[in-house]
Amino acid sequence: MSDFSITRLNASQNDFDGSLASLLAWDDSVDHQVNESVRHILAQVKARGDAAVLEFTEQFDRLKAGSLADLEMSKERLQQSLEAIPQNQRTALEAAAQRIRDYHERQNQQSWHYQEADGTVLGQKVTPLDRAGLYVPGGKAAYPSSVLMNAIPAKVAGVAEVVMVVPTPDGQVNDMVLAAAAIAGVDRVFTIGGAQAVGALAYGTESIPAVDKIVGPGNIYVATAKREVFGTVGIDMIAGPSEILVICDGQTNPDWIAMDLFSQAEHDEQAQSILISPDKAFLDSVEASIRRLLPTMERADIIAESLKSRGAFIQVADLDEAAEVSNRIAPEHLELSVDDPEALLENIRHAGAVFMGRYTAEALGDYCAGPNHVLPTSGTARFSSPLGVYDFQKRSSIIGFSASGADRMGRVASVLARGEGLTAHARSAEYRIKE
């Protein structure tokens, strides 16, 4: 790995804006072939329900079942998985779940209302979704932490039924994922996946109940299917590759920073790890750490490819400039590995999650800090938020006019409605005006 090198940028260079834009550019163009395939699968599931789901499951997961009931996992089965995993894994999952629950409970929203002098009442009623669908990938990318992070906010929000789908290709079951479902309080589990599972959750079938919102990660077929059914149901976000941005003052152990960068890079070749520092010598030290540590990593090839193709070190004049560059990137994960992270946080406007100080490895946030690990990617932290309890609740405006309030406000509405040429609106309001 002695030939390893990482892109270096300097915020003071002339073409920095263009270079940064190229670095961040991410091609999320839609694959026509995938689109066609997904539309076909969705249409079949919508039209033929269980039968179509069974056929696609046999075709794609090589799993033959006589009926959908055979593909449902009972709560007892989940409990068995919980008892089957090693005790240290169970303890860790339960500790993580508890912290995730504690944090998300603070996101619970309350209904409110207020009364005006004339008796008119205005308010906002908060209610949970009736039913949420949780997609969990199968195979090698099966992440029990993802089950906790998606299901717990739904249950905290008060969602009555959380329906999980997880493909088990060739019948391969991941006990840790099922154990996480048991701990998170998932209500029903079907071992189906792909676009057919998304379609089943969106439209409902004879055996699978239609949900109101579908959350959770998946491959390109799953992501495309979610995009297609959006409107029929809600969806969370369509996630891009994972990213980390580390701002370091140069005083953190360079090995720690190198490993933090690795922890994103190991996800896949498209993941993006960026380090910003005002200290050029420190950037050199981290590069040396990377060269030394890379050969010791189990996913060295993925990490190396990710760092080479999408990683970067950005040198800045000072931490103020570091914050400015960070705000332009609006990273999914932002580590402030500096002496006074609170001071630096003041300048941070856009980030999915901020990891404060040298001890807060991003990896802690992935598992057990408490906040959600489903975070806005590709700069969307400029306008969106981590997955939260608020994603499983919705608001209804409450408006109750007293007779005198309707009289007073009916006059205002009448003028505005007539100004817009909507006379039925005006007359409807005028009926409630006192003679």
Add this chain to the structure above:
Amino acid sequence: MSDFSITRLNASQNDFDGSLASLLAWDDSVDHQVNESVRHILAQVKARGDAAVLEFTEQFDRLKAGSLADLEMSKERLQQSLEAIPQNQRTALEAAAQRIRDYHERQNQQSWHYQEADGTVLGQKVTPLDRAGLYVPGGKAAYPSSVLMNAIPAKVAGVAEVVMVVPTPDGQVNDMVLAAAAIAGVDRVFTIGGAQAVGALAYGTESIPAVDKIVGPGNIYVATAKREVFGTVGIDMIAGPSEILVICDGQTNPDWIAMDLFSQAEHDEQAQSILISPDKAFLDSVEASIRRLLPTMERADIIAESLKSRGAFIQVADLDEAAEVSNRIAPEHLELSVDDPEALLENIRHAGAVFMGRYTAEALGDYCAGPNHVLPTSGTARFSSPLGVYDFQKRSSIIGFSASGADRMGRVASVLARGEGLTAHARSAEYRIKE
């Protein structure tokens, strides 16, 4: 209009579920031609900026300008419009704006954090978007109330810059719209529209700043363009036709109910007005009112077509069943025209806005009640909310581990990361574990 009749359903009939589903069915399939056209416009605006916007504005709005600067309206120009409109309109707009501001201020979210015993800090930081774009349709569907409803929540949220676009076909300017922009505190106004305006806001041009989120209604080209740029920027919702559902115990003046149904039906032929009552004689009375009042309406043709093609009266056994049917519809607007609306509200789980009691005409909510009139349509109230301050703010998770917190939680993260085969994650956490 003596031949007028409205679809009647009874919740006890055998095929009620299917009939209700047909009634609510709404074809939102995408028009291929429109898609192609919008993609072309967006690509041109992205590549050529101002020049493309000027060309399309000349082509579609028959408005020739030498530069984009000629298409910007100064704050002084907005102020002129405010002074040009009749005093009663200005007073009404100002009264509405004040009530909208008062209500939305209660939606403001606060950042929070808490500290654990070992010094670990967890929190949620709330920040406004930097910049929001507001689309306002031109021509006959120019609604000043829409400017207030979209711009005020953004300003209450703390958005630094609200950029409004409004087409002025053939140079036709709507003073009431500009006056509303002045009252709402809109920062910049460009007289451009269509997909080219959406593209300019999403990508930015030499003269038009890129925004973080685009809100506001528009025609099929605007809606398609918003859908296309979603991801580059946030968008509000893609609205379907407007709907009202009235639940009445039979004791409200049938003329009032008829006019409330008209007030949605007059929007367009696709709008949907539904009345639910346990009282068959009352349904007959409202139908008689409709027959009598319809010929007196300025938009009689639109109203008649809307009621015939998409309207319905649904007879139920009692108010409990009315609530149940309403929850399946998840209406945009729900009027509870009954004696005890609070009791009925207990059973309502899904609705964009609820209008309580006989005096609360839906039209009041469109203009000046205070809550937003941008509401989820087509059953999406099952999982989404009215436009609000929360749409112009986003959250960042804050995670700050103390050295001893990182030690304790690093052990948990290590077990889970190794369980998922992510060893860089594990080692990054393990570096912070005490020896």
